[in-house]
Amino acid sequence: MDAAATFQPNAAEAGIDRSLIVRNLTKAYRAGQPVLRDVSIAFAPRGVTAVIGPSGTGKSTLIRCINRLVDPTAGELLFRGDDLAKLRGRALREARRRIGMVFQEYNLVERLTVIENVLCGRLGYVPVWRAWARRFDSKDVDRAFQLIDAVGLTAFATQRADQLSGGQRQRVGIARALMQEPDLILADEPTSSLDPKTSVEIMELIASRAGERDIPAIVNIHNVALARRFADRIIGMSKGSIVFDGKPQELEDSHLLQIYGGEGWLE
Amino acid sequence: MSQAGPVQPRVAFPPNWTSRIVTVAICAYVVYAAQIVDFTWARFLTGLDQGRRFVARMFPPDFSADKLDLLYGGLVESMQIAILATVFGTLISLPLGIAAARNLAPAPIAWAARGAIALFRTLHPIVIAILFVKAVGFGALAGTLALTVASVGFVSKLVAEAVEEMSMAQVEAVRATGASFASVIVMGVFPQVMPRFIGFTAYELDSNLRNSALVGIVGGGGIGAPLFTAFQRFDYDFVLTIVLAIIAIVMVGEVVSGWMRRLFQ
Numbered sequence: 083m084d085a086a087a088t089f090q091p092n093a094a095e096a097g098i099d100r101s102l103i104v105r106n107l108t109k110a111y112r113a114g115q116p117v118l119r120d121v122s123i124a125f126a127p128r129g130v131t132a133v134i135g136p137s138g139t140g141k142s143t144l145i146r147c148i149n150r151l152v153d154p155t156a157g158e159l160l161f162r163g164d165d166l167a168k169l170r171g172r173a174l175r176e177a178r179r180r181i182g183m184v185f186q187e188y189n190l191v192e193r194l195t196v197i198e199n200v201l202c203g204r205l206g207y208v209p210v211w212r213a214w215a216r217r218f219d220s221k222d223v224d225r226a227f228q229l230i231d232a233v234g235l236t237a238f239a240t241q242r243a244d245q246l247s248g249g250q251r252q253r254v255g256i257a258r259a260l261m262q263e264p265d266l267i268l269a270d271e272p273t274s275s276l277d278p279k280t281s282v283e284i285m286e287l288i289a290s291r292a293g294e295r296d297i298p299a300i301v302n303i304h305n306v307a308l309a310r311r312f313a314d315r316i317i318g319m320s321k322g323s324i325v326f327d328g329k330p331q332e333l334e335d336s337h338l339l340q341i342y343g344g345e346g347w348l349e
Numbered sequence: 350m351s352q353a354g355p356v357q358p359r360v361a362f363p364p365n366w367t368s369r370i371v372t373v374a375i376c377a378y379v380v381y382a383a384q385i386v387d388f389t390w391a392r393f394l395t396g397l398d399q400g401r402r403f404v405a406r407m408f409p410p411d412f413s414a415d416k417l418d419l420l421y422g423g424l425v426e427s428m429q430i431a432i433l434a435t436v437f438g439t440l441i442s443l444p445l446g447i448a449a450a451r452n453l454a455p456a457p458i459a460w461a462a463r464g465a466i467a468l469f470r471t472l473h474p475i476v477i478a479i480l481f482v483k484a485v486g487f488g489a490l491a492g493t494l495a496l497t498v499a500s501v502g503f504v505s506k507l508v509a510e511a512v513e514e515m516s517m518a519q520v521e522a523v524r525a526t527g528a529s530f531a532s533v534i535v536m537g538v539f540p541q542v543m544p545r546f547i548g549f550t551a552y553e554l555d556s557n558l559r560n561s562a563l564v565g566i567v568g569g570g571g572i573g574a575p576l577f578t579a580f581q582r583f584d585y586d587f588v589l590t591i592v593l594a595i596i597a598i599v600m601v602g603e604v605v606s607g608w609m610r611r612l613f614q
Contacts, residue, residue: 149525179527189522193540202536206527214535255522262526 098162100127100265100297102148107157107167109143116155117143119322130289130299132313132330134306136342140322141302145268148300149181150174162265179206182259184288186271188251190243190258197239199254200226203261222261229257233287249280256287260295267292267299274304281305285312306338403585410593411586419575420587424594427571430492430564431557431602437493438500438557439550445501446508447534452517466509469502478564492569496557503556504549508542515541547613551606558602562595 102125110116118140125131133141146152148159150166159166162180169177182203190199204222205213212218218226230239233253238246243254252272259267269288273281285301289312292299303309309316310330318326318333318341326337335348383389448454449462472480478495485491515538523537565573572591579587 151521151525175527175529177527178525181525181527183522183525185518185522187518189518191519191523191537191540192516193543194536198536202523202528203526205523205529205532205536208532210529210531210535213532258522258526 095263098265100162101125102266102298102300103158103160104144104148105158105160107144107147107159108155109140109147109152110155117322118147118154121157121322121324123317123324123327125298125300126315128293128296128298129314130292130301130312131315131317132309133300133302133317133319134304134309134341135319137304139319141319142270144319145183145270145300145302148266148268149178149183151183175206179262180265182262182264182267184252184255184259184267184269184272186274188248188255188275190251190254192244193242195240195242196230196235196246196254197223197226199243200229200257200261203258206262226257226261229260230254232291233257248276249284252276252280252284253287256284256291260291264295265297267297269299269301269303271302271304273308281308282311288312306333406583406585407589409586410589411584412590416587416590420572420591420594423565423572423575423591424598426489427561427565427573428558428598430489430496430569430571431554431561433493434496434500434557434561435550435554438497439504439546439553441497441501442504442508442549443546446505447512447538449505449509450512452513453520453534453538462505463509466502466505469498470506474499474560475563475567478569479567482568487568487570489570492561492564492571495564495569496560499560500553500557504553507549508546511542511545512538544613548610551609554609555599555602555606558599559595 104121104123104125107118107121108116109118117138121140121144133144135141143152147154148161148166150169154167157167161177164173164177166174166177191202194202198216201213201218201222203226204218208218208222227239230236233256235246235250235253235257238250243251246254252275255272267288272288273284276284285303285308288299288301301309301313310333313330316326316328316330316333317324318337320341320343325340326333338348339345445462445466448458449466451459454462474495477498478492481491481494485494519541520533520537523533528536561571562573562576565571565575566577568574572595576588576591579585579591
């Protein structure tokens with residue numbers, strides 16, 4: 083069929099506003115000790131934003147508040163006409179399925195195969211009995227295979243996730259996120275557990291797939307060079323607040339000292 | 350050291366008087382209790398003599414046709430009790446164990462489920478069997494229900510522990526896709542817990558095969574009833590036949606459960 087020939091595995095729906103507005107976001111895991119302090123950012127409807135900053139500065143919390151793996155203490159998260167911070171139950175699940183997430187430790191279900199992990203990206207759409215019986219829609223299965231091809235794991239599709247290397251696992255993680263047909267990709271230190279070469283490949287994959295889908299990606303990252311290379315915008319955080327927000331070429335050593343503190347490590 | 354004054358000798362292992370006193374007290378009580386219940390060598394020797402006669406009367410084991418019929422009927426019923434109790438017990442244990450896992454279930458549900466499990470575990474299967482025999486009457490139904498309850502008590506606690514020990518990172522990732530709670534369980538929890546659950550089931554089948562021989566003694570059906578009758582009628586040769594058969598069944602059960610574990614790895 084002609085439809086099959088023109089089938090785009092990674093094409094996004096047109097005409098949707100994918101901008102994300104974070105307003106006065108605060109999160110305190112313990113009362114009186116906020117990890118995020120009154121953060122406000124407007125994310126454009128496309129492009130890669132890198133969030134840099136020292137460990138424990140609230141980068142992960144920021145990302146996890148967006149898809150509500152963490153519940154914010156106060157503030158608004160406006161996305162596609164909803165305040166994500168207020169959603170519960172079904173509405174929250176429906177918002178989550180539009181947001182793909184890539185994790186530092188890949189967080190694949192180890193005992194499932196690669197394709198089962200990728201198909202997990204459809205769980206927001208598929209009734210539980212279908213998932214249980216592995217009777218996924220054949221269109222979903224086809225798309226899962228195409229995504230696995232696209233991330234270069236064709237030969238591993240039916241292997242169990244615990245047999246893969248770190249870089250291969252992260253590719254599965256990205257395919258899982260793309261399988262959701264997301265309107266937004268969140269990546270929480272996606273390269274921190276990987277070697278330098280693989281890190282570049284993974285960032286390249288995230289940036290190119292997000293660009294191809296024309297959706298925004300928010301990436302927490304420790305590696306400033308990678309952030310400069312792949313991001314359209316860099317946000318620097320320190321102690322729960324934003325201390326830098328600009329284009330990669332505007333990020334100077336003085337900013338890095340302000341973000342990470344200390345002296346001498348930059349030389 | 351340049352400190353003045355007499356040097357204190359350092360003690361590497363200071364005496365622990367509490368533990369010494371407790372040890373002495375336990376030893377004293379053991380000796381006292383042994384006297385009270387006549388747990389003595391002289392009593393043992395008297396017993397040995399009786400034991401010799403008992404064992405002598407066991408041989409040769411009774412393989413006559415009518416006894417084998419009785420044996421066969423009882424064994425088949427025991428195996429049915431064991432298999433039914435294992436299937437129902439483990440199937441109930443899976444949701445109950447998940448409900449009792451504090452990392453998935455909300456606190457009130459987890460505590461309620463833990464309460465139920467604790468209740469099932471309080472009584473020995475034989476005591477539960479007596480209760481069921483009184484409640485639903487003699488026969489295999491009572492034995493099956495008793496062993497089901499006992500299985501639920503044992504397996505659901507282990508399932509809860511397995512669920513609490515699994516990787517929440519994997520669960521979190523599935524949840525982040527927008528999956529419903531049921532889908533998170535099926536795709537995020539089951540794959541992690543299943544191998545251990547199969548192990549528990551295999552162990553429980555093993556244990557139920559052994560216990561199913563017991564529930565018959567209190568009227569719960571199976572091989573226990575003929576065994577108890579044979580004892581009371583001093584048919585020790587038939588007792589030996591039954592005991593040999595039970596040993597064979599338990600060994601076969603062990604092979605089957607090992608095979609099950611490998612199959613579902």
